[in-house]
Amino acid sequence: MRLGVCYYPEHWPQSEWRNDARRMADIGLSLVRIGEFSWSRIEPNPGQFEWDWMDEAIETLASENLSVILGTPTATPPKWLIDQSPDILAVDRHGRARAFGSRRHYCFSSSTYRSESQRITRAMAERYGQHDAITHWQTDNEYGCHNTVLSYSDQALQRFREWLRDRYGTIQVLNDAWGNVFWSMEYRDFSEVDLPTGAVTELNPSHSLDFRRFSSDMVVEFNREQVNILRDLSPGRAVTHNFMGYFTDFDHHTVGTDLDIATWDAYPLGFLDMSPRPRDEKRQWLRTGHPDLMAFHHDLYHGCAPKWGIMEQQPGPVNWAPHNPAPNPGIVRLWTYEAFGHGATFVNYFRWRQAPFAQEQMHAGLLRPDSEDAPAAGEARACAEELSRLGGHERGRADVALIFDYDDKWFLDVQPQGREYNGLIVAMEAYSGLRTLGLDVDVVSSRADLSGYKLVVAPTLMSPDAALVTRLSQLDATLLLWPRAGSKTTSYQIPKTLPPGPLQELLPLKVARVESLPPACPVEITMPSGSKVSAKLWFEEVETDLEPLAADERGYGAWYQAGNVHYLTTWPEDDFLREILLTLTSTLEIETIDLPKDVRLSRRGDLRITLNFSEQEASTEAAGGPSDPERYVLGGPTLGPAGVAIWKAT
Ligand code: GAL
Numbered sequence: 001m002r003l004g005v006c007y008y009p010e011h012w013p014q015s016e017w018r019n020d021a022r023r024m025a026d027i028g029l030s031l032v033r034i035g036e037f038s039w040s041r042i043e044p045n046p047g048q049f050e051w052d053w054m055d056e057a058i059e060t061l062a063s064e065n066l067s068v069i070l071g072t073p074t075a076t077p078p079k080w081l082i083d084q085s086p087d088i089l090a091v092d093r094h095g096r097a098r099a100f101g102s103r104r105h106y107c108f109s110s111s112t113y114r115s116e117s118q119r120i121t122r123a124m125a126e127r128y129g130q131h132d133a134i135t136h137w138q139t140d141n142e143y144g145c146h147n148t149v150l151s152y153s154d155q156a157l158q159r160f161r162e163w164l165r166d167r168y169g170t171i172q173v174l175n176d177a178w179g180n181v182f183w184s185m186e187y188r189d190f191s192e193v194d195l196p197t198g199a200v201t202e203l204n205p206s207h208s209l210d211f212r213r214f215s216s217d218m219v220v221e222f223n224r225e226q227v228n229i230l231r232d233l234s235p236g237r238a239v240t241h242n243f244m245g246y247f248t249d250f251d252h253h254t255v256g257t258d259l260d261i262a263t264w265d266a267y268p269l270g271f272l273d274m275s276p277r278p279r280d281e282k283r284q285w286l287r288t289g290h291p292d293l294m295a296f297h298h299d300l301y302h303g304c305a306p307k308w309g310i311m312e313q314q315p316g317p318v319n320w321a322p323h324n325p326a327p328n329p330g331i332v333r334l335w336t337y338e339a340f341g342h343g344a345t346f347v348n349y350f351r352w353r354q355a356p357f358a359q360e361q362m363h364a365g366l367l368r369p370d371s372e373d374a375p376a377a378g379e380a381r382a383c384a385e386e387l388s389r390l391g392g393h394e395r396g397r398a399d400v401a402l403i404f405d406y407d408d409k410w411f412l413d414v415q416p417q418g419r420e421y422n423g424l425i426v427a428m429e430a431y432s433g434l435r436t437l438g439l440d441v442d443v444v445s446s447r448a449d450l451s452g453y454k455l456v457v458a459p460t461l462m463s464p465d466a467a468l469v470t471r472l473s474q475l476d477a478t479l480l481l482w483p484r485a486g487s488k489t490t491s492y493q494i495p496k497t498l499p500p501g502p503l504q505e506l507l508p509l510k511v512a513r514v515e516s517l518p519p520a521c522p523v524e525i526t527m528p529s530g531s532k533v534s535a536k537l538w539f540e541e542v543e544t545d546l547e548p549l550a551a552d553e554r555g556y557g558a559w560y561q562a563g564n565v566h567y568l569t570t571w572p573e574d575d576f577l578r579e580i581l582l583t584l585t586s587t588l589e590i591e592t593i594d595l596p597k598d599v600r601l602s603r604r605g606d607l608r609i610t611l612n613f614s615e616q617e618a619s620t621e622a623a624g625g626p627s628d629p630e631r632y633v634l635g636g637p638t639l640g641p642a643g644v645a646i647w648k649a650t
Contacts, residue, residue: 001340003384004031004069004348005366006312009057010041011355016371017060020352025064027366027377028384031346032061033311036071036141037103039120040078051127062133069240069311069348070134072124072226074117075141076103081116088113090151093197098148102359103141107151108218109159114225121226122233129234136238138311139226142265143241149215149249152195156218161190163214177491178206205415206492212410216250220258227258242311243304245271245297248424251406253445256304261345264301265312268294268335270321276425287328288642291600291613292432294335298342299431299443300404302395310339312350315376316364324362330642333379334611337644340387341602341609343395349380386634390646393605398440399590401477402431403458405446411462411488418516418537423460426482426571430459433577437585438593438601438623453477454588461485461503469502478584479506480566483540487511499540506565509544523570525550525558527579535570542569550576593624599639606649612639620645 005024009017024032034057035042043049058068082088082100089097090107098105106113117140128134143149168174171187180186185204187193196203196211227239238260243252245266256262268289272282277290285291301308315332317324327335332349339347353367354374361369366377409423416422427443434441434457442453446468450456456475459482464472472479486500495501499511516538517523523535527550541556548557552570559580560567572580585592595601598614601623610623618639621627625647629636635645 001344001387002030002346003336003380003387004029004033004066004346005352005380006033006348006350007061007352008037008355009034009060010038010053012353014053014056017057018063021060021064021066023367024061024066024352027381028388029380030065030067031069031136031348032066033069033071033138033348034058034061035124036073036138037076038071039073039076039081042073042124043078043120046080046084049123054128058128058131058133066133067135068131068133069136069138070124070128071138072117072121072140072230074106074120074139074226075145077106077113077116085112085116087153087155088116089153090148091153091156093150093152095152095198102146104146104148106148107153107156108149108215108222109151109153109156111155114222117222118225118229121229125230125233129230129237134234134237136240136261137230137234138263139223139230139239139241141242142244143219143223143255144247144249145244147249149219150211151215152197156215157195159218160195160211160214161193163217164193164210165190167210177493178204178210179493180204202415208414209410209492212249212414213407216254216406219250220254223255224258238307240305240309240311243301245293246275246424248406248409252301252304253406253447256301259305261307261309262301262305263309263311264297265350266294266297266310266335266339267312267314267318267321269314269325269327270318273321273323273325276420276422285613286325288331288598288613288615289327289335291598291611292428292435294338295342295435295600295602296428296431296443298339298344299402299441302343303442303444303448307345309344309346309348311348313339313347315349315351315366315380316374317362318364319360319362326364327376328615328642329375330379330640332376333383334613334642334644336380336383337609337646338600338602338611340390341604341611343604347383349376390607390633393607395604397452398442399454399588400434400439401442401444401448401450401453401456402427402434403446403456403461404443405460408460408462411492412460412484414492417514420519420537421516421571426459429574430457430482430577433572433574433581435600436595436597437578437581438595439585439590440603450475450477454590455480455584458482458485463488463490464502465490466502469505472503473506475564478564478566478588480568480580480584481507482568483511483514483538483570485567500567507560507562507567509542509546509560509562509567511540511569512543513541515539522573523552523558525552525570525572525576527576529579531579533576533579534573535576536573537571540569596622599623603649607633608647608649610635610639610645612641612643615641617641618643620647
């Protein structure tokens with residue numbers, strides 16, 4: 001695993017570049033991302049390119065053997081371009097154009113912007129595509145950041161109507177699929193369909209869902225246009241895009257089919273502060289980050305492309321969360337090893353030097369604004385030195401897969417039916433349940449090859465199509481389904497046979513009635529052992545001849561089994577999920593470890609990586625580590641606060 005950094009040569013006097021490059025190499029970094037916001041310096045006036053500074057920056061980095069990840073600058077169209085073609089601007093749901101003055105102000109459907117994005121990408125690829133120092137390209141920057149996937153522009157409206165025509169063929173088919181007879185919402189022609197905004201009350205969920213699918217397709221197309229140019233003019237270079245955390249507004253799996261490496265931007269403390277996690281967890285992991293939130297994303301992006309990496313790793317306090325604590329000593333190193341343990345191909349710290357100007361002046365870097373080392377510089381140096389001794393190890397296939405599809409998340413967003421029912425949270429909680437038992441998890445799309453897994457968990461399988469149901473019926477693995485599986489058709493209707501719809505082929509039960517519950521009203525479940533556990537937020541009453549394995553106080557089934565398929569009628573709390581997982585893993589002979597709350601374990605090749613997220617000492621042996629200190633390639637049997645230990649399995 002290589003280490004790198006995000007650098008903005010245009011922010012600093014040219015006289016400092018050489019020293020910067022030397023210091024990067026001295027720390028042990030070997031990758032540098034540049035360029036992704038540099039349009040106004042590359043092309044200060046229409047058609048007038050100024051390459052000299054970028055030529056010099058790349059040569060300077062190359063002279064220290066630093067490889068360059070070059071970003072296309074399309075997240076920041078310059079002022080002259082916006083003034084020349086205001087139709088580039090995205091439009092918010094109230095019909096207001098999003099203004100120039102920050103970034104990501106473009107609409108993915110704008111045909112003007114599509115050609116401008118291709119023009120600047122081609123210009124950069126023609127200039128640098130064959131340069132030896134350019135080893136990677138990053139398309140744009142964080143698609144969708146600042147809530148920019150959905151745009152309500154005139155061009156989006158036109159493209160949406162075309163998209164609907166392609167999908168449905170005739171307006172009658174659309175009317176039927178959406179159920180437009182309800183409230184007299186029927187259309188006579190595709191030209192009558194508007195974008196889903198501004199209605200008096202809730203919009204038709206089918207309309208909203210299709211707009212989200214359409215908007216996702218615009219991102220996919222936008223990205224693909226750049227990738228095609230880069231592949232053509234810069235063969236042999238890896239193409240990536242930097243995805244985000246907690247972000248599901250487009251189908252990352254589909255964008256990922258065009259990438260060599262799925263990268264993402266990992267800000268553990270900022271994400272925890274902004275997450276809906278309980279207060280005591282936010283306090284407990286204030287300066288360390290939550291032990292599963294980053295890992296979930298690592299495993300999610302691992303499932304999006306052949307390789308994955310971190311394009312931006314938080315190095316210190318950030319500027320954009322409501323509160324911005326500083327990481328504890330050693331935690332930047334721990335996060336680096338967390339990525340290593342999950343199979344990252346590189347980790348880049350964001351950013352090199354803290355900028356004393358503009359929006360992110362309060363965001364830490366590896367260097368302070370006065371160019372002295374910030375604490376993270378020393379931790380990056382330690383990692384570089386240690387990693388050079390570890391050698392290469394590939395992540396293998398896990399025993400457990402967790403299916404997460406973006407489309408399913410949108411189903412739940414559009415009509416949650418219970419305010420707290422969030423598809424990403426339910427998936428993350430399932431993931432945490434598996435990880436606290438020491439299991440590695442491949443988070444995959446339902447389109448992924450599921451062969452070879454022993455256990456497949458599907459917390460959000462809202463609308464499986466016939467092909468997926470067939471594949472699931474042929475699985476050798478045990479399948480664990482959460483409530484709401486198969487509860488909608490692909491066009492957002494209740495299946496004629498009632499939920500779980502086509503999954504009834506695998507599971508002889510019918511959901512007759514559902515209820516959603518306030519968070520303050522947990523459900524008590526009695527397990528086969530007689531122990532009491534809890535569930536929350538959702539409960540289904542089913543009709544079936546199956547005997548439930550666990551039931552609530554009223555005797556309503558909470559957990560059913562039919563052969564290798566298990567179905568939950570309620571959202572399990574940690575204690576309930578844990579008992580289910582222990583039962584399934586022991587039947588399947590999957591080895592589990594009862595990890596302490598703050599300790600996590602992952603496997604990369606024959607290496608076992610253990611991390612301590614707490615501020616107290618912990619023992620590696622609690623994670624299955626050997627007692628003999630000689631067997632460790634890093635650390636040992638005792639894990640200090642923020643400690644990392646690695647040993648070989650054999
Ligand atoms: C990311 C973004 C970077 C920078 C960073 C600050 O979302 O890609 O450009 O803004 O956040 O944490």
